Amino acid sequence: MPQLLAPTVLLHRAWLEAHNEWGPGLHEDGFGLSASDTVGSPAGFASWVSALTRSPAVHRWLVDGDQVLGGIALRSGPAEYVRWAGHIGFGIRPSARGRGLGSWALRQMLAEARSQGLSRVLLVCAAENLASAKTIERAGGVLEELRQTEHGPVRRYWIPLSD
Numbered sequence: 001m002p003q004l005l006a007p008t009v010l011l012h013r014a015w016l017e018a019h020n021e022w023g024p025g026l027h028e029d030g031f032g033l034s035a036s037d038t039v040g041s042p043a044g045f046a047s048w049v050s051a052l053t054r055s056p057a058v059h060r061w062l063v064d065g066d067q068v069l070g071g072i073a074l075r076s077g078p079a080e081y082v083r084w085a086g087h088i089g090f091g092i093r094p095s096a097r098g099r100g101l102g103s104w105a106l107r108q109m110l111a112e113a114r115s116q117g118l119s120r121v122l123l124v125c126a127a128e129n130l131a132s133a134k135t136i137e138r139a140g141g142v143l144e145e146l147r148q149t150e151h152g153p154v155r156r157y158w159i160p161l162s163d
């Protein structure tokens with residue numbers, strides 16, 4: 001049974017396995033990983049986890065037993081960054097896709113957004129990422145636009161949070 005857990009150094013090995021499965025690059029949205037983060041060593045990983053827990057965003061890892069299956073974040077930092085990346089970002093490791101984990105985690109994070117008083121949230125995904133687009137649409141996402149960015153075309157969705 002998967003859980004959403006706050007980032008912890010106790011999952012270093014499991015997190016690295018998930019990260020390595022994605023391959024090189026920064027494409028695990030939801031983890032809050034940046035190019036300057038050094039997560040391979042225990043000290044670097046501990047520093048990164050500490051920074052995540054101090055950030056204004058709510059970061060959660062999808063964990064099942066001793067495996068990290070993905071990550072999700074509710075961002076509340078600078079408005080400009082949220083307009084670019086969205087309020088919520090998520091990523092599921094390749095071997096765990098197709099099991100509904102992204103939908104489940106997104107529903108949990110939408111509840112967190114409601115509890116923070118948000119009336120709607122923005123989610124952004126690459127235009128060609130049809131799996132994420134379908135996950136967002138199933139959660140009530142309404143396509144605002146397709147937009148060309150410096151990183152390629154993206155889909156921008158709003159999910160209203162009123163009951």
